[in-house]
Amino acid sequence: DQQVKQNSPSLSVQEGRISILNCDYTNSMFDYFLWYKKYPAEGPTFLISISSIKDKNEDGRFTVFLNKSAKHLSLHIVPSQPGDSAVYFCAASANNDMRFGAGTRLTVKP
Amino acid sequence: DSGVTQTPKHLITATGQRVTLRCSPRSGDLSVYWYQQSLDQGLQFLIQYYNGEERAKGNILERFSAQQFPDLHSELNLSSLELGDSALYFCASSLQPNTGELFFGEGSRLTVL
Numbered sequence: 001d002q003q004v005k006q007n008s009p010s011l012s013v014q015e016g017r018i019s020i021l022n023c024d025y026t027n028s029m030f031d032y033f034l035w036y037k038k039y040p041a042e043g044p045t046f047l048i049s050i051s052s053i054k055d056k057n058e059d060g061r062f063t064v065f066l067n068k069s070a071k072h073l074s075l076h077i078v079p080s081q082p083g084d085s086a087v088y089f090c091a092a093s094a095n096n097d098m099r100f101g102a103g104t105r106l107t108v109k110p
Numbered sequence: 111d112s113g114v115t116q117t118p119k120h121l122i123t124a125t126g127q128r129v130t131l132r133c134s135p136r137s138g139d140l141s142v143y144w145y146q147q148s149l150d151q152g153l154q155f156l157i158q159y160y161n162g163e164e165r166a167k168g169n170i171l172e173r174f175s176a177q178q179f180p181d182l183h184s185e186l187n188l189s190s191l192e193l194g195d196s197a198l199y200f201c202a203s204s205l206q207p208n209t210g211e212l213f214f215g216e217g218s219r220l221t222v223l
Contacts, residue, residue: 004152005120006152014200028116034211036212036214041214041217042218043112043114043200043202043214043216044153044200044212044214045112045214046212046213070114080201089152091153094133095166096153097143097158097168098143098155098168099155099166099168100145100152100153100154101152102151102152103152103153
């Protein structure tokens with residue numbers, strides 16, 4: 001069951017522009033949401049998170065927005081850099097497990 | 111370096127065989143998670159342990175089993191292997207269950223021929 005969905009398998013943006021990655025979830029019990037970044041041949045690494053009691057969390061160039069009524073979250077990267085090129089996984093957790101989306105491959109072109 | 115160690119990094123075996131993947135969590139982390147990533151698929155949650163006890167189960171097949179030992183390392187056993195079991199298997203750890211941030215190992219790539 002796909003409780004966390006990332007409907008865009010890939011995204012390409014120009015360096016310096018904004019990257020927006022989207023994620024939808026179905027389980028209203030999720031209370032913590034995270035974004036992970038994965039480079040080839042490496043494990044995913046934590047990027048940014050947001051609790052369900054907030055609607056925005058910012059960390060440098062990265063901002064995560066949560067819309068609970070729409071069960072939607074997004075990751076904004078501004079400005080995008082070539083080094084941001086990676087696969088980004090959205091994750092949501094509740095109780096004792098964390099569910100991941102299928103990932104979106106971001107390519108930032110110089 | 112996340113501090114999570116997985117062995118082996120690569121493993122090639124035949125259908126019907128059994129393999130064991132090993133994970134050493136970050137020092138001090140009590141919770142261990144196993145995920146499977148098939149080609150172009152997301153991370154499928156398999157199972158979670160906390161301090162030796164099973165805490166949550168995801169889409170883990172009956173042919174697969176796992177355990178967490180007193181020293182907190184974990185093993186994932188895959189038996190009666192099928193071609194479709196070929197995937198990257200990731201282990202992750204965290205200090206407490208459901209704290210949000212997981213620290214992932216580099217994965218074990220299993221190829222079943």
